[in-house]
Amino acid sequence: MSGTARQHLTRRALLGAGTATAVLSVVGAGSAVAAGRTPKAAVRAGARARGYVFLDAAMDAYPEHGTTRLAQSYTDQAGLFSTAFTYDNALAVLAYLAQPGHAARARAMALGDALLYAQTHDPQHDDGRLRQAYNVGPYVYYDGSPQPDGFVRADGTVNIGTQFGFTGTAVGDMAWAGIALAALADRTGADRFLSSAVRIGEWVEANARTDQPLGGYKFGVDGSGAKLPYSATEHNIDLTALFGRLARLTGERVWLERRARAEAFVHRMWDATGGFFYTGTNDGVTVNTSPVPEDTQTWSYLTLRERRHAGSLDWACAHLRVTDTADRPNSTVPAGQSYEGVTFSSASLVADESAPIAPYQPRPDRNGVWFEGTAHLALALRERAQPGDARRAARLLDSLEQAQDRLGQGQTVGGRALPEGSGVVSASSPLDTGFGFGYYPYRHTGATAWYLMAIARANPLRGH
Incomplete structure (x- = not known):
């Protein structure tokens, strides 16, 4: 699995197994099987419950390393070991807040407190930043070097992801963490969460504001602290939501x-003319016109709710739509199955299927479904509610639920087997994003969290 790990170098109260098994015995292990004889609402409720079973498992993967913890982002089979991305954990907070009940809120608060702990116990900085990712459990790296710690090291500092180089600070990751912390402050009234979100906003203002012609905020800093020169539409959408909350x-x-x-x-x-949002700028002067990603189309609507730009959802539906079937040359979908949704970007549709996505990686499937983006789109369509949107959103949610039922079977988190039918994989087959990295069919905290928010009609970007 070392090749899988290498592709990510370029990117972007504990429950026991018995409890998870009990939940599954109530809701049913496979909604696709039950759909023929069970009312749709019950099937959807079961699928939603199993999504939370996965988030719980990702959060509780290393109980021997303390209760201050983040959730592991991908299953072990992805080759990233115990990596917990800041972005994924912010989404998990927001997904838990979309679930009624004290237990879900307690989990959201626990993850929020872990983000706050990371902010105040960085081994090198005390300026309010968060890193791209952290380690949350022990492992032995590919070169044989051990990583023995959990999220909190013996000296009290947090365990930043040095093995994979996830030590930089991206504005988008910071914004999502700030959105999650602000949502916690709003829900709980706890001042510590609002103070932490404000520190994030102040860090962004001090380190990413630019007066270049296109304006806005730049990407962030790398692991050495050097400022990165480009600005992302996605990040400025995230900041629009965060600053509005603040x-x-x-x-x-x-x-x-x-x-x-x-x-x-x-x-x-x-x-x-095209009815879509570009990805950003490399130099602050010239718009980067290619590739065109999915998230700028859906997140812009979820944040701004502007009629004049609502056609970006139609653009995503028309221009990024894919159907992945088992008979495609590079598909990893099991025989007899197919999935529909959207891919990551316009470049994904023209990826070179004869060559690996990156060294040591599999070849991409141009029709691979990006399930996180599919959930973005389902939520945005449900919120826009124009004629035909409900039907399109329902088809996307059906595809997500089928993926949760059938893809990623036999995968583990922290060496522990996951209950079958819990958690959505990041992609139906290997897909090339066009931005130097890929997504693969491993169960994913971020994709699952977005699915859960889409089911709940919980828009994380409209807190202002």
């Missing part, structure tokens, strides 16, 4: 000015 929760007008700056950048990325 304005409402703090009552401070400065956050409205910062929100307006980020939003203005997003508007500059709009292509009125």
